Amino acid sequence: MYRYSLRKRVAIAFAVCVAVLSVVWGFAFFSAIRLSEDRVLAHQLQRAAESYPSLTMSLRGYDEVGRLPESLREWALTNPDEGLYEFDAEELHVAVIRTGNEQRRAFVVFDVAGIEAASSEDWWWLLVITGVVGTLGVLGFGLGVVVMRRAVAPVVQLAHVVADIDPEKLSAEDHKRIASSRFGDDEVGVLARTIEKTLERISAFVERERYFTSSASHELRTPITVILGALELLEESDLSATDRKAVDRVRYAALEMKATVEMFLCLARETDDGLYDEQFLVKPLVSQAIDQQRHLLNGKFVDVDIDELVNPSVCGHPQAFSIAVNNLVRNAFEHTLNGQVPVTIRISEHELFVTNQVGSEADKRPTPVEAPSQGYGLGLGIVQRLCERNGWSFSLHADEARVIARLAW
Missing domain, CATH: 3.30.565.10 (Histidine kinase-like ATPase, C-terminal domain)
Structure with a gap:
């Protein structure tokens, strides 16, 4: 028994599937962010530990172009706008900011050498992330299939019941196999009750047809047989030529009626x-x-x-x-x-x-x-x-x- 209609069950199933996938993806992205933070801090701490006791500073500020690292001086002379800049070859990240004197700029340089992962390590991380995304996609697809199957289970159940009924050999009990009461009051229940009532009417019609053909086969043929028997008795008596022609016409008409009755009865029989x-x-x-x-x-x-x-x-x-x-x-x-x-x-x-x-x-x-x-x-x-x-x-x-x-x- 279902409390909600098929439309609501499908909507609820879709919403549940989307909500679960959203939560899973949210945890996945959150975990990736935290992992990246921890990784950056760990690499930075490791670099500092390797240079102990003379600790190196990854972050440095410069207020003059001449004090910048040599690889950045030519670029700084172009008077870059405020913002963040990345130099892959030098493994440097630079932030350009304005100082109190608006005509001058200061530079904050972040040396990421030894902190950023190598290219080979990036490929491994890409492979891991691809595997995680693929796994989540497969799990999401499986979850969607399971949820949708449960949502449309009544439809599938009704389809199986109807498929097991042979329309060429309907019996008086076939409509009871639908058991529409187990499908509730939703759309599937309405469909099941309609099919059940239709099969019930068809079964009743088939029974009436069988009863009619069996009864009509006897009730219609008997008078014709009596007429033909009476004509045979008349033919044995002395009849004038006119009477004999009339008897012949009656006999031919009775034979035609017999053939017509047999024709319609043959068509009316279901089996x-x-x-x-x-x-x-x-x-x-x-x-x-x-x-x-x-x-x-x-x-x-x-x-x-x-x-x-x-x-x-x-x-x-x-x-x-x-x-x-x-x-x-x-x-x-x-x-x-x-x-x-x-x-x-x-x-x-x-x-x-x-x-x-x-x-x-x-x-x-x-x-x-x-x-x-x-x-x-x-x-x-x-x-x-x-x-x-x-x-x-x-x-x-x-x-x-x-x-x-x-x-x-």
């Missing part, structure tokens, strides 16, 4: 007990579709040519494939005009083509069409969805002369 990985042959399903839809050619002088190059097998849902083929064959039979060339069904290793003529070759002007939107039946949109569900591809090409439907796997 289908592994039937999407079943291997089946193409030719028997194509022959079955032709037999079921052949009544649409009654009264038309149209033949059906089947070009069977091979008899391939397909991996997927056999009922979905049968529904798709039935839809394509039905559309081809319905839209083929009387006296046109035969409807051609071609089966290859990875493709199925259904071609039907809708006009003469003389009127042919290529105009490709979109499958679901050109009046070839609502079923083509369903065919497209069935193909997407099974990993197949579907396309439709139509012009003034013919329509070519292609189903590939």
Whole structure:
């Protein structure tokens, strides 16, 4: 449970990290200053001890140019301005000051020979300082990582919980895995509660869908089965030619309704007990579709040519494939005009083509069409969805002369 919001925790973490680093750097610089002071004093004392008992003075004052060290006289004659000057070659530091007579200047000379470190020693100190700075930088980075991890830990925890949930296989208990109550009332808690409620609604929807499809599968198919059974009994009785045509129309309408119900139920099912990985042959399903839809050619002088190059097998849902083929064959039979060339069904290793003529070759002007939107039946949109569900591809090409439907796997 967290008392502060995520924004405040991140701000506090950043402030703590900066404060700790500032304190560490402050102590480091303070230590460096004290070390430098002690070092200068130690070198100065050591130099004096080496010249004992005649002690030398590192600091000396001069009020005349002629009394300055010889190396500084030429420079002093240039009448330098007040200030501090450094002469590396002579190892001297000079301060120029005004005396009571403003026209005259006095010189304070500090001889640092033996007090300042040698160049080689400076490089060693630079290396030590670089190492200390690098170490502090690494420690600061590590501290920042630790502090920020603790600040965003609830976000990472929620992400891990959500990642463990498979959206393709949601169960009624998945939303309980979020356990939003443990995330408090901050932004992460709001997000966790929203995800939990969303998953709960999705799980309830999936359960309702499964219940509906299982119930509808029985409730919708039973009346159709009863109608088909009653029609079979009627066909066995003595019927006039007019009554027999009416019975045939009812039977065809019932078969169409059965195919439509199976289509929608097949699309509505979230899972289908592994039937999407079943291997089946193409030719028997194509022959079955032709037999079921052949009544649409009654009264038309149209033949059906089947070009069977091979008899391939397909991996997927056999009922979905049968529904798709039935839809394509039905559309081809319905839209083929009387006296046109035969409807051609071609089966290859990875493709199925259904071609039907809708006009003469003389009127042919290529105009490709979109499958679901050109009046070839609502079923083509369903065919497209069935193909997407099974990993197949579907396309439709139509012009003034013919329509070519292609189903590939």
